[in-house]
Amino acid sequence: MTSIDVSTNYLGLQLKNPLVASASPLSKSVDLVRRLEDAGASAIVMYSLFEEQITHESLELDYFLHRGTEVFSEALSYFPDLDHYNMGTEPYLDHVRAVKQAVNIPVIGSLNGISTGGWIEYASRIEQAGADALELNIYALPTDPNLTGAELEEEYVKLVRDVRATVKIPIALKLSPFFTSIPNMAKRFVEAGANGLVLFNRFYQPDFDLDALEVVPNLELSTSSELRLPLRWIAILYGQVVTDFALTSGVHTVLDVVKAMMAGASVAMMTSELLEHGIGRLTAILANLREWMVEHEYDSIATMKGSMSQRAVAEPAAFERANYMKALSSFDRYLSAQAF
């Protein structure tokens, strides 16, 4: 059998293959991370350190430990104030350290901040904890009609610049698909110092409970159909914006991985498939990848990388509006077929 090179390079990290476990609860257990490595993951993105959550937990603990104290002479407090609480970043950082010790694959920290100070400080702490790279998860949902897109974009860019100035490890930026001009933003982020872009962040949209007339959280795992959005944008950006791309959302099969690579991604990130069908899927997909490459005579990931990006395809317009028209007409055909 011909030697197949499935290695790839992402954020300057030499990875043995393009299958990366994206940020998920799986990384909360050292044991599971070990299993991810054993199953073939080439790198792991840690679950996110949420600044908001840390602040919230801390304030909440303080609130409940304080409430009702020094009010009534028989009950000057209601809880033992313990010696130590695993508050703040320490538990996360300890976990990063433990994961780093447990596995040989690169460990990518993930950070979701809310304040400038928080982003910089926590980024630096994650670096010190030994993370090989850092993924910044800029999830801000603008609800204020007075906040312009330009202002928000500038905040994001400044944030990347600030973090870049603080840490030495590579930074990847996990993007939202809702920018008016994704290419422009991608370019500005890279100029601000991002070493890679992760497309896209999946937002959990709340649902309505019509019996209780309440807004309820809703968590749904991704499906392969969600692959298309990042696939399209990586294909468009590849070559135009010189950086590494990671495709996340909708990677479930070997074909999804191959598509990601052909669009121009350096790595394909997975979570839903592993949560749904087990960590062993990594091994299977990796084996399938090799088989597919043999079957289709690709000797390396490098060969296929970007081979179907907008710049590489014969019809670049396929990625643009014309593609939309084409999709619509195919939909029409589907409807017509149903009519018969």
Added chain:
Amino acid sequence: MQRTWVTIDGNEAVATIAHALSEVIAIYPITPSTTMGELSDAWSAEGRTNLWGTVPHVIEMQSEAGAAGAIHGSLQTGALATTFTASQGLLLMIPNMYKIAGELTPTVFHVAARSLATQGLSIFGDHSDVMAIRATGYAMLASNSVLEAQDLALIAHASTLKSRVPFLHFFDGFRTSHEIDKIEQLTREDIRAMIDDSLVQAHRQRALSPDHPFIRGTSQNPDVYFQSRETVNRFYVACPTIVQEAMDTFASLVGRQYHLFDYVGAPDAERVIVVMGSGAETVESTVKYLNARGEKVGVIKVRLFRPFSVEHFLQAIPKTVKVIAILDRTKEPGSTGEPLHLDVVEAVSEATTKGIAFSARIIGGRYGLGSKEFTPGMTKAIFDEMSKAEPHNHFTIGIHDDVTHTSLAFDPTFSIESKDLVQCVFWGLGSDGTVGANKNSIKIIGEETDNYAQGYFVYDSKKSGSVTISHLRFGPQLISAPYLIGENQADFVACHQFTLIERFDVLKYAKPGSVFLLDSIYGLETVWEHLPQEVQQAVTDKQLRMFVINAHQVANSVGLKGRINSIMQTCFFAISTILPREEAIAQIKQSIKKTYGKRGEAVVQKNFQAVDETLAHLHEVQVPVEAAIPALVGAETKASQRHSPVPMMLLQRRPPVADLAPEFVRNVLGKMIAGEGDALPVSALPCDGTYPSGTAQWEKRNIALEIPVWDPDICIQCGKCVMVCPHSVIRMKVYDPAELNHAPETFPSTDAHFREFPGMKYTLQVSPEDCTGCSLCVEACPAKDKRQVGHKAINMAPQPPILEREKVSWDFFLSLPDMDAANLNLGAIKNSQLLTPLFEFSGACAGCGETPYIKLATQLFGDRMIVANATGCSSIYGGNLPTTPWSVNREGNGPAWSNSLFEDNAEFGLGMRVTLDKQQEYATELLSHCTDILGEELVNAILRTDQSTQAGINAQRERVALLKQRLQNLSSTEEAASQGGRVHNLLSLADALVRKSVWIIGGDGWAYDIGYGGLDHVLASGRNVNVLVLDTEVYSNTGGQASKATPRAAVAKFAARGKATRKKNLGLLAMSYGNVYVASVAMGANDLQTLRAFLEAEAYDGPSLIIAYCTCIAHGFEMSKGLEQEKLAVQTGHWPLYRYDPNLLEEDKNPFILDSKAPSIPLEQYAYNETRYRMLLQSNEERAKALMKQAQEDVHERWQLYQHMSAPLHHESEK
């Protein structure tokens, strides 16, 4: 080793020594000693070792009796063992104390001395408890201050080992146990040097062991018991010398010399007071003051009260003494004198026998019961009395006894404080962090400056909206002032809540020229005009410097809603300049870091921000020099007060109760509400602890910032909001439309949607001044506006703009006729909630999960309830003066309530039942005997009545009224005389013929732990009692200690590492009797099942047990989500709902009905909403996960069992 100065309270000072010198510590919570147990438990949990390098085992017991038993066992097997207790807890230890002493076993019990429950319970300090054990054979050593409590704790431990006499070391509850002082802390080396290890080994050698077996504790007959009892004498003879030697050794090590009796004063004193406890400090300070002014006075501070060494006492007292006054902080009714008094009389008598000439006159008096203030002014009054030719014996001081005229008059303005002492008073609301900040300030001053410092804190009797007053002193001299800062004595008065100046005379403490700091919602320009006249008057009369800050605004702006502690603390330091401003701020920040650091950086940063923001918002008010203050009603206007340049408002301080209130409420309770209860004379107070019902309605506390407002258009009249309201402030009525003829214009009304009441009107009304703003009603409301789902039929709205309107509506609402239960289908929630609650406006926490159950019982059965209430939260919000929530209906019927003790409540209630049954039986017998004179028809009607329904009860009540009338008419006739007293007897017992409902109410601490033995017996008795267990799964009233109801994986005090064992299944135990009605309910999860259980339990002719899930502040979640949390408790299977009705057995049915569905969500989803579970996750994740896994298994196993139990009986399924 260098000793350090620490600023700690008495409890911590003592616990530090006790923990260091113990191997086994058995604990049980009781105020004010609980902290010692909590600290010991926490220290052992942290791995703090004792003097010998090993961590003491701390074990919580089910009661103080249990703790004493455990200590006895530990001691007998050779451990160094100790315990902490107070009051009734100490009484429960007495049997074991006799044993421990009789067996000459070294141990020290540390007691924060507290009053005993007599005409009323008191959690406060005096020596009633310790005096009750003086015959046990324990040596009794008294400490007078925080420093002494530390020192004498060590001396007690050292002395007990050498003397083999067990010691009771005591210090005044609250006054010393809770006073914070700067003291020099003993080192481990000091402790080491005081303890002789050979004595420890000797103690072990005397222990029971199968390796050198013997028996101890024989049963002795008349031939030897007496002689055996006398064998211990030599140990008691030797004991005083041993203690003095220990005191001498201590002095050589530490430099502080104590004596068995310490004399302080003029060497040639003619008047000497003998006293022990913190009062001795007050007398000593006053003696020094008077000595400096040439008075020949002195004080003997009694330290070793038992064994009382006459020899040492006589050595201590100056021979020049002419009058001795002995002060006892206890009362022994009927005695010739209180204990210390009699001991001194005997000592002097013995002196005379031995030829030591004493011509002193001896008098005795009582002071300071229940933490009544004891001041230099009172001491001076006693010395003055002693100067009289015929001084009053058996006097009291500190009260006004206008009945038996025992009290001495005193000058309340007499002050001995030195000029360099700074005194500060802070008024705050419980929730705002004022006390915490002041404790912090005292630590900073004590530990970061050369000043001595003292802090003492006065709390409220209510748990919601409560007021705190902090008394802080500091200065370069040692502070010996165990009394509050007096009127006109404070250099600094701060009021941390603007509303308090409208209710209390906050400036009474301020001395002329002092500083007044006010947290004000009004700014610099407008604050003056919003001050009540009394405050304006005080500020100008006393020429106070006044500062304002809108601390709440600052707190809110940095995200510390309502937490103004750091802000006001910064103001205090900035104004007082005790420390240079920069240094003060640095210290405050350091202490913030220390206090909050472990809770996370965000908390620290927010507090830092608050400190940084403060100074820019602190302003000095330019008090108008020639302010014209309108005359107060009845007061003269001073000429200098005219022509104000500042607009004046005619605001006045609010009266404590309305003028309409009954006289007793106005003149007695009103004074207590206003904080002037100390001035009430003896004659004003009931002589037997009896108080009128329904007084809470008069105390309008007005504490809610937001109150619920009704939207009649959306309301579906379901009654759920009424049912869940913990304070009975939301009510609903259905009434005749004609009633509205006199309604105020703004009174809301709508058509009633009740099938039984066509054409009637309906109103849902809130009492705006009684609401605590918990918003549970809004959570309960199922009706949502279809156009705006956030808007319900009841919504919270700011209170001030609608206060007057709602007050008028509430008053009118109350005037509408009440609904008669006889006309209602009580099985439906909406109907049941038309009934008037007879439990209202309690002082329970806002959102309390207990009170809705009590209220429901009063709605359904209030007219015939007798309540035995265990000590605990429910006895405090149910019976703590000044005002109480148990109320009466329009006919004058209502729950009769009493609290006996913590441990005996079931038996107390059973006693009530037995009496009622006996009285009913006797009345029936009498009735049968009197048929001829009362008329057969009436007698038969009464005897054959069916009182299973409210209509039946009402009819019987009418018949009994008729009966009483006939008996009354007959009472002085010859016919009556011919009955030989039967008529009079029947008249006095006739009410027993109307059905009564006995309710035994208490918390889980009572039912699962201390009272379980009694409860078990009562349930087994078969008698018709209704037991309501308000299960918060923790000792709520004493601050969250674990009980056997505490679930696995939850953190509580005494279970700081998370409770490792599963919750006791009280219901299952009760069901095992087969004839006990048992229900497990959670109102928030299933209100109808709760209602059904209450109705069935009361109807059941036998013992009933309702175990009610109660959310509690000690669970650590948002109380406004209490109903949701109760629902989750049920959905996760943590709290299955069921009813076990023995009546069903008679119908050949399975008596066990499972009312909830199989657990549908993981336990975690309920548990981790609460701090009690979450904090374990945050501190020890691994253990938390392991315990949670087991707790989940508990749920599963219990459900399996219940499912099995609820399966149809074999013949049922065949059917």
